Amino acid sequence: MTQTGDVILQTRGLSRSFGALMAVDGVDISVKAGQITGLIGPNGAGKSTLFGLIAGEVQPSAGEVIFDGKPISGLRPDRIFRAGLARTFQIPRPFPQMSVLENVMLSATAQSGETFWNNWFRSGLVAAEERRSRERAMEVLAFTGLADKARDLAGVLSGGQQKLLELARVMMVDPPLILLDEPTAGVNPTLIETLIDKIVALNERGVAFLIVEHNMDMVMRICRHIVVMAQGRVIFEGDPAGVMKEQRVVDAYLGDVSVGELA
Numbered sequence: 001m002t003q004t005g006d007v008i009l010q011t012r013g014l015s016r017s018f019g020a021l022m023a024v025d026g027v028d029i030s031v032k033a034g035q036i037t038g039l040i041g042p043n044g045a046g047k048s049t050l051f052g053l054i055a056g057e058v059q060p061s062a063g064e065v066i067f068d069g070k071p072i073s074g075l076r077p078d079r080i081f082r083a084g085l086a087r088t089f090q091i092p093r094p095f096p097q098m099s100v101l102e103n104v105m106l107s108a109t110a111q112s113g114e115t116f117w118n119n120w121f122r123s124g125l126v127a128a129e130e131r132r133s134r135e136r137a138m139e140v141l142a143f144t145g146l147a148d149k150a151r152d153l154a155g156v157l158s159g160g161q162q163k164l165l166e167l168a169r170v171m172m173v174d175p176p177l178i179l180l181d182e183p184t185a186g187v188n189p190t191l192i193e194t195l196i197d198k199i200v201a202l203n204e205r206g207v208a209f210l211i212v213e214h215n216m217d218m219v220m221r222i223c224r225h226i227v228v229m230a231q232g233r234v235i236f237e238g239d240p241a242g243v244m245k246e247q248r249v250v251d252a253y254l255g256d257v258s259v260g261e262l263a
């Protein structure tokens with residue numbers, strides 16, 4: 001069992017090309033259990049592709065991903081999700097015509113690759129399972145502040161509420177590591193604070209995060225370790241103070257860095 005401070009996620013030489021473009025180019029990163037790690041870099045740096053590689057949605061051209069001591073490269077996204085590595089999306093993907101509660105309850109089954117309706121018809125235990133799932137869903141909705149929206153259609157939630165719904169959905173599987181893709185994008189300032197509070201509260205319960213985020217204020221406030229990418233490669237890693245001081249990071253954001261020269 002991984003303890004806080006142990007490495008929970010590691011990539012080794014992870015690469016992905018699209019034609020001649022190396023979107024992710026030999027990336028080695030480590031994420032510690034129980035820690036919040038930030039992944040930053042200018043547009044096109046390869047952050048989303050790296051997330052997709054880790055979550056099993058994008059297949060690597062080379063390299064591997066180790067989660068909780070086991071290689072997960074090549075596993076389907078639902079298997080990775082069930083293994084306890086959950087991700088949210090830059091643009092939330094709820095089922096808009098279903099209620100908020102149904103979206104949360106469906107999360108574990110839908111993402112597990114089993115069909116909800118198969119389960120529904122198959123087993124006499126379904127009623128008890130459904131009751132447990134409903135209770136757990138209401139708990140995570142209460143945690144995320146969405147309990148009073150449980151019966152609303154997910155499609156009518158605001159952008160920020162949809163991000164909280166995504167967090168609620170991944171919480172259903174009690175993951176030790178959550179990947180958040182731009183959690184504050186399109187979220188109003190009040191809900192940004194709510195989101196930050198929830199992330200920090202979950203982290204205090206031992207959940208690790210890897211967060212892609214352009215909101216530097218948030219990154220500097222909550223991340224203990226920050227990985228900086230540019231042009232498919234990691235160009236710097238360190239704590240927030242170190243990142244702020246690092247000229248290569250400034251240059252990367254200004255777009256005048258030649259990564260080749262830095263390697």
Ligand SMILES: Nc1ncnc2c1ncn2[C@@H]1O[C@H](COP(=O)(O)OP(=O)(O)OP(=O)(O)O)[C@@H](O)[C@H]1O
Nearest residue numbers: 018021022023041042043044045046047048049050
């Ligand atoms: N499916 C794809 N086919 C072709 N090129 C792709 C594909 N996905 C990503 N790319 C390219 O790979 C590079 C890295 O893109 P990626 O989206 O990973 O960067 P990013 O750091 O997440 O950027 P942003 O901050 O804008 O989201 C970009 O040049 C992008 O155009």
